[in-house]
Amino acid sequence: MRSLIPGRVAASTARHLFLIAVAVAFVFPLVWIVISSFTPSAELTSDPLGVLPDSATLEHYRTVITELGFLTNLRNSVLISLASTAITIVLATLAAHGVVRFFPRVGRRLTRILIATYMFPPILLAVPYATIMIKLNLVNTYTSLILAYLSFTLPYAIWMLVGFYQTVPLEIEESAAVDGAGKLRIFARISTPIVAPGIAATAVYTFINCFNEFLYALLFISSTEKMPVAVALYSITGAEVLDWGAMMAASALVVVPSVLFFMSIQKYIAGGLTEGAGK
Amino acid sequence: MSSITVNRPPAPTDPSPRRRTVTGLWRRLARADKVGVAFVLPSMVAVIGLLIYPVLSSVYYSLTDQNLLRRDHEIVWLDNFRTLITNADFWSAFGTSIRWTAGSIAGQLLLGLLLALCLDKVRRFSGLYRVLLIVPWAFPPIIIGFGWQWILDDVYGFLPNLLTALGITTENVSPLADPATVFWAVLGINIWFGAPLFMVNILAALKTIPKEQFEAALMDGANAWQQFSFITxxxxxxxxxxxxxxxxxxxxxxxxxxxxxxGGGPGNLTTTLPIFAYRTGWGLHQLGMASAITVLLLVFLLLMARIAFAALNYWEREDS
Structure with missing residues (x-):
């Protein structure tokens, strides 16, 4: 009934038009990357405004995989990101459970502690990291990146996981303790299974961030065989002739999974900072 | 650092945050449950090793003439800082950083707030809008670079060709290479990238406002603007x-x-402090000088955060 009032209809229509316009603008780069990646090179240059190619092609994907060695770089990225994620999750679940059960006051101040770690510029950390990597002979190794990535994955993962571990009822742990379960056993067998979905979301998020990281990979890896995807893609822009089709195919291969992963943890992106702000 | 943020479920907050000293922290740790310490110790060691130690180490390097290609260095005390404050390129990068940050955040906040307010009110398609509107957030930086360079390319790019086809421009523009437009172009791209984060978080906050407050305000004859400023x-x-x-x-x-x-160009028009530090450290091999730049960056941020938190604390006291 309320929507029959003309003013409300106008306001509602205006809202929808605004949301549609912004949504189209926001999604356009993704759509354009995917379209371009299937468009033959000749059409990319002859008809820059052509929306749908006359004949879709997989030539760009072939170029990326066979000529640019994209699969090697993809394997590097996956290995580095998996290792970082595994270490992050093991350390962060222990720390989060520890903070919630043994240092609850620290847990309440964690948002501000997180912001403090956020303040250290990656470019500032990069200088000492670079000298340490040279001294320890870690330049051009996966280890250099796995270590450097912990600097941003660990604080964030602990912060997220403390939120999840705080939802575990104390009574469940207490009754397990009465039954004679040790503290490590309570952590591994009681609390952690309860927050498993939260751990999965944290892991996906950590993985995406490692996969997307650029600065440290640029600084510590110079050999093409060891490069993760982001830096390998950057290095091909130095080529004399830019093959836009191949670049878009490579981009699509990176961004489409990233968008899908991101949507899979969408549920956990909601909620949020609301409580951290002291309301 | 990560380009995306994910939030966690609600947690109780400390109503009276008190300052605690480092020695106090160690004393508490010593008194605390040994098993509890064992749980948090690995992460503490990692954070100290990966964050605290490097920051101290950077402060030390900023006082030296450390070169990327040499192992040894000499202590030059404040020479790096003295050189920097008389360096026009440093101040230019500092100014660019401030304009870039202020413009980006203002735009992201405004657009994110508008989107959140609209999304909060619409019922139909709100889930679909939300999914589409968070897409930019999922873009890795390298793909933001590739994608927008391609869309804005002055020869084959979609947008310059579209503008020309529509008769808005007589010949294809080159937004990322033209000194007159480059700043606005990168600002627009950063707003596209960052607005979804503001939108999602503000939307979550809007959902927590008790609806009765609006009804009460309506009864009291408050208009839409008054409702927005006093309640929302x-x-x-x-x-x-x-x-x-x-x-x-x-x-x-x-x-x-x-x-x-x-790449910080054209010229140095989009060279911010981190890019300036990168060029100094890895282009010119002057790691000591690069450290000095990043230390100044950190000091500036710490000062700003101090002021910002004073404002936040004031609001918190006012609310309680």
Whole structure:
């Protein structure tokens, strides 16, 4: 009934038009990357405004995989990101459970502690990291990146996981303790299974961030065989002739999974900072 | 640092945050449950080794003439800082950083707030809008660079060709290479990238406002603007404040976005402090000088955060 009032209809229509316009603008780069990646090179240059190619092609994907060695770089990225994620999750679940059960006051101040770690510029950390990597002979190794990535994955993962571990009822742990379960056993067998979905979301998020990281990979890896995807893609822009089709195919291969992963943890992106702000 | 943020479920907050000294912390640790310490110790060691130690080490390097290609260095005390404050390129990068951060955050906040307010009101398609509107957030920096360079390419790019076809421009523009437009182009791209984060978090805060308050205000004859400023804004200002602080830090510290979009160019028009530090340290091999730049960057951020938190604390006291 309320929507029959003309003013409300106008306001509602205006809202929808605004949301549609912004949504189209926001999604356009993704759509354009995917379209371009299937468009033959000749059409990319002859008809820059052509929306749908006359004949879709997989030539760009072939170029990326066979000529640019994209699969090697993809394997590097996956290995580095998996290792970082595994270490992050093991350390962060222990720390989060520890903070919630043994240092609850620290847990309440964690948002501000997180912001403090956020303040250290990656470019500032990069200088000492670079000298340490040279001294320890870690330049051009996966280890250099796995270590450097912990600097941003660990604080964030602990912060997220403390939120999840705080939802575990104390009574469940207490009754397990009465039954004679040790503290490590309570952590591994009681609390952690309860927050498993939260751990999965944290892991996906950590993985995406490692996969997307650029600065440290640029600084510590110079050999093409060891490069993760982001830096390998950057290095091909130095080529004399830019093959836009191949670049878009490579981009699509990176961004489409990233968008899908991101949507899979969408549920956990909601909620949020609301409580951290002291309301 | 990460380009995306994910939030966690609600947690109780400490109503009276008190300052605690480092020695106090150690004393508490010594008194604390040994098993509890064992749980948090690995992470503490990692954080100290990966964050605290490097920061101290950077401060030390900033006082030396450390070169990327040499192992030894000499202590030059404040020479690096003295050189920097008389260096026009440093001040130019500092100014660019401030304009880039202020413009980006203002735009992201405004667009994110508008989107959240609209999404909060619409019922149909709200789930679909939300999914589409968070897409930019999922873009890795390298793809932001590639994608927008391709769309804005002056020969084959969609947008310059579209503008020409529509008769808005007589010949194809080159937004990322033209000194007159480059700043606005990168600003627009950063707003596209960052607005979804503001939108999602503000929307979550809007959902927590008790609806009765609006009904009561309506009874009292409050108009739409009064409802917005007295109820809505008051409820979400803490979230907005925290978001603004977090994103200012992030944008100010961010290296990748501009490096991958413009490389800091044309000339040094989009060279922010992180890019200036990168060029000094890895282009000119002057790691000591690069450290001095990053230390000044950190000091500036710490000062800003101090001021920002004073404002947040004031609001919190006012609310309680």
């Amino acid at each position: 804004l008051r409820h979400i200002r803490n979230v907005i404040g925290l978001l603004v602080i977090l994103r200012i830090i992030w944008v100010f510290n961010n290296f990748e976005l501009l490096f991958l979009l413009t």
